[in-house]
Amino acid sequence: xxxxxxxxxxxxxxxxxxxxxxxxxxxxxxxxxxxxxxxxxxxxxxxxxxxxxxxxxxxxxxxxxxxxxxxxxxxxxxxxxxxxxxxxxxxxxxxxxxxxxxxxxxxxxxxxxxxxxxxxxxxxxxxxxxxxxxxxxxxxxxxxxxxxxxxxxxxxxxxxxxxxxxxxxxxxxxxxxxxxxxxxxxxxxxxxxxxxxxxxxxxxxxxxxxxxxxxxxxxxxxxxxxxxxxxxxxxxxxxxxxxxxxxxxxxxxx
Amino acid sequence: xxxxxxxxxxxxxxxxxxxxxxxxxxxxxxxxxxxxxxxxxxxxxxxxxxxxxxxxxxxxxxxxxxxxxxxxxxxxxxxxxxxxxxxxxxxxxxxxxxxxxxxxxxxxxxxxxxxxxxxxxxxxxxxxxxxxxxxxxxxxxxxxxxxxxxxxxxxxxxxxxxxxxxxxxxxxxxxxxxxxxxxxxxxxxxxxxxxxxxxxxxxxxxxxxxxxxxxxxxxxxxxxxxxxxxxxxxxxxxxxxxxxxxxxxxxxxxxxxxxxxxxxxxxxxxxxxxxxxxxxxxxxxxxxxxxxxxxxxxxxxxxxxxxxxxxxxxxxxxxxxxxxxxxxxxxxxxxxxxxxxxxxxxxxxxxxxxxxxxxxxxxxxxxxxxxxxxxxxxxxxxxxxxxxxxxxxxxxxxxxxxxxxxxxxxxxxxxxxxxxxxxxxxxxxxxxxxxxxxxxxxxxxxxxxxxxxxxxxxxxxxxxx
Numbered sequence: 001x002x003x004x005x006x007x008x009x010x011x012x013x014x015x016x017x018x019x020x021x022x023x024x025x026x027x028x029x030x031x032x033x034x035x036x037x038x039x040x041x042x043x044x045x046x047x048x049x050x051x052x053x054x055x056x057x058x059x060x061x062x063x064x065x066x067x068x069x070x071x072x073x074x075x076x077x078x079x080x081x082x083x084x085x086x087x088x089x090x091x092x093x094x095x096x097x098x099x100x101x102x103x104x105x106x107x108x109x110x111x112x113x114x115x116x117x118x119x120x121x122x123x124x125x126x127x128x129x130x131x132x133x134x135x136x137x138x139x140x141x142x143x144x145x146x147x148x149x150x151x152x153x154x155x156x157x158x159x160x161x162x163x164x165x166x167x168x169x170x171x172x173x174x175x176x177x178x179x180x181x182x183x184x185x186x187x188x189x190x191x192x193x194x195x196x197x198x199x200x201x202x203x204x205x206x207x208x209x210x211x212x213x214x215x216x217x218x219x220x221x222x223x224x225x226x227x228x229x230x231x232x233x234x235x236x237x238x239x240x241x242x243x244x245x246x247x248x249x250x251x252x253x254x
Numbered sequence: 255x256x257x258x259x260x261x262x263x264x265x266x267x268x269x270x271x272x273x274x275x276x277x278x279x280x281x282x283x284x285x286x287x288x289x290x291x292x293x294x295x296x297x298x299x300x301x302x303x304x305x306x307x308x309x310x311x312x313x314x315x316x317x318x319x320x321x322x323x324x325x326x327x328x329x330x331x332x333x334x335x336x337x338x339x340x341x342x343x344x345x346x347x348x349x350x351x352x353x354x355x356x357x358x359x360x361x362x363x364x365x366x367x368x369x370x371x372x373x374x375x376x377x378x379x380x381x382x383x384x385x386x387x388x389x390x391x392x393x394x395x396x397x398x399x400x401x402x403x404x405x406x407x408x409x410x411x412x413x414x415x416x417x418x419x420x421x422x423x424x425x426x427x428x429x430x431x432x433x434x435x436x437x438x439x440x441x442x443x444x445x446x447x448x449x450x451x452x453x454x455x456x457x458x459x460x461x462x463x464x465x466x467x468x469x470x471x472x473x474x475x476x477x478x479x480x481x482x483x484x485x486x487x488x489x490x491x492x493x494x495x496x497x498x499x500x501x502x503x504x505x506x507x508x509x510x511x512x513x514x515x516x517x518x519x520x521x522x523x524x525x526x527x528x529x530x531x532x533x534x535x536x537x538x539x540x541x542x543x544x545x546x547x548x549x550x551x552x553x554x555x556x557x558x559x560x561x562x563x564x565x566x567x568x569x570x571x572x573x574x575x576x577x578x579x580x581x582x583x584x585x586x587x588x589x590x591x592x593x594x595x596x597x598x599x600x601x602x603x604x605x606x607x608x609x610x611x612x613x614x615x616x617x618x619x620x621x622x623x624x625x626x627x628x629x630x631x632x633x634x635x636x637x638x639x640x641x642x643x644x645x646x647x648x649x650x651x652x653x654x655x656x657x658x659x660x661x662x663x664x665x666x667x668x669x670x671x672x673x674x675x676x677x678x679x680x681x682x683x684x685x686x687x688x689x690x691x692x693x694x695x696x697x698x699x700x701x702x703x704x705x706x707x708x709x710x711x712x713x714x715x716x717x718x719x
């Protein structure tokens with residue numbers, strides 16, 4: 001009979017005493033197979049990734065449909081069309097404000113999103129903000145290298161969107177009663193076509209501010225580089241009303 | 255006469271509730287009958303523990319399990335709150351001894367207690383004739399061993415009792431009797447001028463510690479009205495017969511079989527008069543067999559291992575030791591090992607398993623699950639853990655219902671349960687991988703943030719070497 005591996009030559013164990021052989025202390029678990037893999041943290045990460053995949057997928061679809069040649073002209077009808085497409089995908093996703101912020105960073109940092117085209121990205125982010133469950137959304141974008149255009153598009157009444165960082169062109173256009181706060185600077189055409197609500201830019205603002213705005217208020221903490229052709233509404237520069245007023249003329253550099 | 259009327263009333267009330275007579279179906283029902291009888295008629299109490307939707311009084315339930323399981327129980331509490339009497343009632347009904355015999359075999363704790371009064375003494379008549387023979391005490395002979403106020407005994411005498419109970423051997427003058435079946439109940443008052451400490455190695459020998467609690471003003475008031483209710487468990491004729499057998503000079507084994515005969519007769523009397531079925535020796539043996547066959551399910555096993563790991567682990571010094579202190583900034587600061595001084599003994603898992611088996615058996619469950627373990631852990635742990643001073647001072651003023659050691663043990667069990675809930679699947683997986691590696695599988699042990707993962711690795715390393 002071949003000796004068992006545990007019974008070495010000269011072992012003090014009698015050859016037929018099986019029970020004397022070292023017992024497997026984990027014996028009872030030998031048939032166990034884990035039913036749900038991973039720790040709760042892993043599950044949270046997984047579910048967050050699943051949401052991000054869906055948000056990303058919606059953005060890719062928008063690019064496919066609206067920016068086929070990777071060129072996107074900012075015209076009023078293209079913005080509206082892009083927004084309608086974005087709305088279609090965004091409505092089907094269950095996400096939070098944190099997911100929007102994560103998507104903004106994913107636009108720049110990951111290989112998974114092929115192109116950051118500031119226009120459609122802004123329209124898509126605006127749609128995400130407008131359909132988010134939260135009434136107040138804070139996006140910390142100060143670390144973002146690219147300034148995103150069109151943020152705050154059609155922000156509805158009852159919503160407050162706070163941006164930490166700078167924004168690009170067409171910030172807060174077509175706002176429909178919501179409140180948009182930008183902690184940094186905003187570029188040209190801010191508040192164009194807005195119908196109501198409030199835009200607060202803590203630092204400076206570019207040209208064509210409030211172009212064709214129909215109502216609402218724009219507050220600027222720094223300098224207003226140039227006003228647009230405003231139909232109705234108010235623009236304040238450092239607490240001073242600059243529109244309606246005598247001293248300021250549309251698109252004048254000063 | 256009054257006693258008999260009282261007995262009839264109890265029997266009537268129990269028949270009304272449909273309790274009497276159902277014992278034929280199983281020992282569990284019989285045990286629950288005893289529990290209910292004591293709870294409703296002899297030891298007024300409030301339930302203080304809940305398991306699987308059933309509420310119990312811990313003092314009665316654990317005493318019942320101690321009697322059935324041949325365990326060792328320490329009952330603490332304020333004077334006059336039924337520490338000794340609860341044990342007496344349980345023992346009388348489980349072992350079929352009339353109360354008079356139990357009283358006559360109790361050891362009461364006081365500093366002048368001697369080995370001769372506890373274990374046995376020389377037969378003075380024979381000694382005069384130049385012969386050596388031992389007259390054994392009732393305490394050493396009968397299976398029911400109750401020590402009243404054990405902390406009033408000097409430590410050497412405590413040790414003598416617990417040594418005897420640990421092994422079941424009682425020795426005097428080169429003679430010995432062996433108890434096949436026995437259980438120990440010891441009561442202890444809270445510290446006062448007349449108490450000694452029960453030293454840690456002795457405390458560790460108790461399987462469980464439970465408090466006999468004040469039942470509340472209203473129930474306490476009723477106790478005052480129902481005088482001498484314990485007379486229902488007395489029987490002068492059988493008591494006399496048992497005393498005669500215990501005093502006789504026949505061999506101990508023969509004595510035991512004679513004692514059993516009388517006890518069985520007393521058991522029949524109890525059934526006739528009170529409608530309560532007590533257990534005969536063969537019943538108790540079968541119950542122990544049934545309890546012993548119950549195994550821990552995987553969650554119960556993994557949870558117990560997790561608890562034991564926290565109570566014994568030290569990354570720096572290899573294991574907990576009462577003489578060593580935790581290192582500053584230790585990674586395992588959040589676990590129980592950082593809050594306690596001593597290491598869990600090997601008696602702890604035995605006690606946990608033994609009482610969890612009893613609980614699962616009495617609840618008619620087919621295996622021991624995590625709820626059974628969680629229910630018994632505070633009572634098996636409370637007296638064994640030595641907490642660090644900072645933990646004691648942090649928590650001593652916490653709002654609580656339990657005595658401080660049991661409260662701390664309940665909190666500890668809760669904390670470990672929470673940790674187990676968070677990582678139960680991964681932990682079981684780690685143990686499963688450990689099993690595969692142990693059997694020669696080429697796998698790597700799973701990493702995790704708990705002492706148990708390190709313990710698994712240690713066992714696997716020991717296997718390799």
